[in-house]
Amino acid sequence: MQRNRQDGAAALAHAPGDYLTRAETLALLQIKLQTLYAYVSRGWIRSVPQGDKGRRLYARQDVERMKSRADARSGHAPVAAAAMRWGEPIISSTLTEITAQGPRYRGVAALDMARDGQTFEAVVKALWNTGDDITLSWQPCARTLRFADAWPGTAGLQPRRELVRFFADIALRFGSEHLRGVRSSDVQFVAASRMIATMAHCLGHLRRPHDGAAATSARKRGGGLSATLLAVLGGTVSPQHIAALDAALVLCADHELAQATFVARIAASAGADVGECVAAAILTQTGLTSARSYEATEDLLRACKTVAQAQRLFEEHYAAHRNLPGFNHPLYPDGDPRARYLIDVVRRLAGRHPSVEPLFAALDIAAKHGCLPSLEIGLTLLTIALGLPPRSAFALFIISRSAGWVAHIVEQRTSGALIRPRADYLQTCPASSNSAEDVLPVDGAMLAAESHT
Structure with missing residues (x-):
């Protein structure tokens, strides 16, 4: 006994x-x-x-x-199934709550943090709940930076065209050197802040052509992460532009159980280290609701060179698709408050790039059709106004959201719970069926199952 x-x-x-x-x-x-x-x-x-x-x-x-x-x-199975599709909460978390006023990080509205001028680093500490005893490091890893600089040659790809793979490889490389086998939450957070800083210092590869000397100079620059990002991406490092970018990073940091966040938590529950979990989340961003959505949004906005062209392109796109990329977030039927705030930031921004001016007319066209801007629109408008290179919006989103992923990963690992949903098995077609298409009733609906021979 x-x-x-x-x-x-x-x-x-x-x-x-x-x-x-x-x-x-x-x-x-x-x-x-x-x-x-x-x-x-x-x-x-x-x-x-x-x-x-x-x-x-x-x-x-x-x-x-x-x-x-x-x-x-x-009879809770149907409820659980519906919860997997924009439904009721299925995982308990102390991190982020989604409200009509946008996300709240540990009970504090992200919009209030942005309005108060909090830096991204300060919000990360609050999201990670590190307290005053832990000092995060925002210095990049030199070895991982050398790996990133050599990546185009070794991978045979251009980072600006394969941004998801580029970031995923950086996370894996950094994780293998600094996060493998680490169990202490405090140590994970300190290393994770360095990983995010390392990813930020790699964004010079988005510039055309890539200016290695400018990237090296920007890496030696002091200041916060937003100042570093502006310098690396070739923007103007002014107090107002730094504050605008800080606000964007704060608003992008977390959004509860988005698809990539859920993937990160699943990987964490299975025992993957932080770098591997972040890489898994990044690779999930290749889908229609993330990377492609940002690309489609940016391609449409950057094609609008004049007010007349913006009005024509938005009208044509809406007529063809009855929707516009980067609009109408399902969780915000009255409009995404994060996008509204960033658009207001752009309108007030001094020294904004002139190419953003026609886009305000485009927003009016979208509003006429009942299309309300989502985060993609607000963030892309800001990067255009700041004069940053193409694909900067999605890159900044990944860097900011990595902070949220880390928070979810550590929370999931600390809980010790394994995420292992059960499948609702559906009857399949008989193997001997000769029909090209078999239709089976499933819970009162008709499921079309294509025959593969």
């Missing part, structure tokens, strides 16, 4: 997130204490002693399994 107590204590010392207290277990399962005792006695929920006062802790995995069974019996 004493040996079992020691083994249980040892297990807890190594994996505290794998266990729940009695109060947490009762609250999660919504059962009485006698029912919990019955579950334990029948072997359905494992428990280990906590201290010498008869208290016990209960295996999180067993408790969550019992919760899933209870939900399934209660």
